[in-house]
Amino acid sequence: MVKHHQHKILDCTIRDGGLVNDWDFSVEFVQDMYRGLSAAGVEYMEIGYKNSEKLLKGGASGPWRFLNESFLRDVITKKTDTKLSALVDIGRVDEKDILPREDSLLDLIRVACYIKDVDKGLELVQKFHDMGYETSLNIMALSHVMENELTEAFEEINRSPVDVVYVVDSYGSMQSKDIDYLVSKFQRLLPEKELGLHMHNNMQLAFANTLTGASKGVTFLDSSVYGMGRAAGNCTTELLLSHLKGARYDVRPVLGLIEKHMITMREKWDWGYLIPYMIVGALDEHPRTAMALLDSAERNNFTDFYDRLTSVETFPSASKK
Numbered sequence: 404m405v406k407h408h409q410h411k412i413l414d415c416t417i418r419d420g421g422l423v424n425d426w427d428f429s430v431e432f433v434q435d436m437y438r439g440l441s442a443a444g445v446e447y448m449e450i451g452y453k454n455s456e457k458l459l460k461g462g463a464s465g466p467w468r469f470l471n472e473s474f475l476r477d478v479i480t481k482k483t484d485t486k487l488s489a490l491v492d493i494g495r496v497d498e499k500d501i502l503p504r505e506d507s508l509l510d511l512i513r514v515a516c517y518i519k520d521v522d523k524g525l526e527l528v529q530k531f532h533d534m535g536y537e538t539s540l541n542i543m544a545l546s547h548v549m550e551n552e553l554t555e556a557f558e559e560i561n562r563s564p565v566d567v568v569y570v571v572d573s574y575g576s577m578q579s580k581d582i583d584y585l586v587s588k589f590q591r592l593l594p595e596k597e598l599g600l601h602m603h604n605n606m607q608l609a610f611a612n613t614l615t616g617a618s619k620g621v622t623f624l625d626s627s628v629y630g631m632g633r634a635a636g637n638c639t640t641e642l643l644l645s646h647l648k649g650a651r652y653d654v655r656p657v658l659g660l661i662e663k664h665m666i667t668m669r670e671k672w673d674w675g676y677l678i679p680y681m682i683v684g685a686l687d688e689h690p691r692t693a694m695a696l697l698d699s700a701e702r703n704n705f706t707d708f709y710d711r712l713t714s715v716e717t718f719p720s721a722s723k724k
């Protein structure tokens with residue numbers, strides 16, 4: 404039985420969903436999202452990435468990829484009890500773009516990194532902490548991390564001021580027993596830190612895995628509305644709101660958001676349970692090959708895709724996202 408009172412839902416539709424549509428969200432949609440999540444009682448909304456346009460090559464992206472404070476103030480004219488967060492990547496953020504918290508609409512800055520870059524991630528955490536922000540460290544691709552790498556990282560994390568440390572299933576390959584094991588390990592070795600979970604839904608397990616962590620006392624639960632997130636997407640916000648209901652949460656405003664905006668979005672953009680994403684999840688691989696397949700004329704050639712991924716030959720094209 405999940406205890407309800409201690410959880411915080413962090414909705415990352417705009418940030419993770421932006422990886423599906425190059426952050427092509429209208430201002431009206433993002434405003435409705437903030438109003439809807441606030442009415443639903445969601446504690447945090449991740450409104451995008453705060454990476455630097457100068458440091459990132461690539462095509463045109465919507466403004467939610469390179470959040471700018473003055474633009475943000477035009478969008479969010481009235482702050483509610485729902486706090487705002489932004490994600491930054493190592494090497495892609497210009498610290499000069501970050502204002503002190505008292506001058507910002509953001510409350511939480513989350514730093515995403517791979518295990519080899521935990522030291523660099525923690526340097527950023529220290530800076531954002533000193534500027535007054537709540538902070539998290541999101542260690543990506545944990546299913547590929549070795550025990551000894553984690554143990555070394557924990558020593559550094561314990562010395563840092565980071566508030567929340569995330570278990571991130573970037574490849575959507577984890578099962579409940581993996582979450583059970585990792586959460587116990589994080590709790591044992593990071594006793595002073597709050598924990599978070601960010602799950603992907605390749606194996607249709609994102610919700611179940613999130614509940615496994617929640618039942619063990621993980622506080623921060625990531626989700627996205629209608630599951631909109633990279634590739635197979637995330638644990639859905641509407642399921643969490645329904646399951647963790649009680650006085651605080653109301654799923655109805657989120658159903659309204661889906662009805663008004665997201666049925667047509669789902670017809671336009673691919674995310675969620677699609678067979679190529681299931682295959683890469685089952686094989687514990689990055690979704691980039693499945694994303695490339697779905698962008699091609701061979702999008703439904705599942706057996707050929709599976710054969711190529713499981714043969715000794717290397718899979719050819721891979722667009723990085």
Ligand SMILES: C[C@H](O)CC(=O)C(=O)O
Nearest residue numbers: 515541543571572573601
């Ligand atoms: C830091 C985020 O949790 C990154 C992400 O979405 C991932 O799956 O990795």
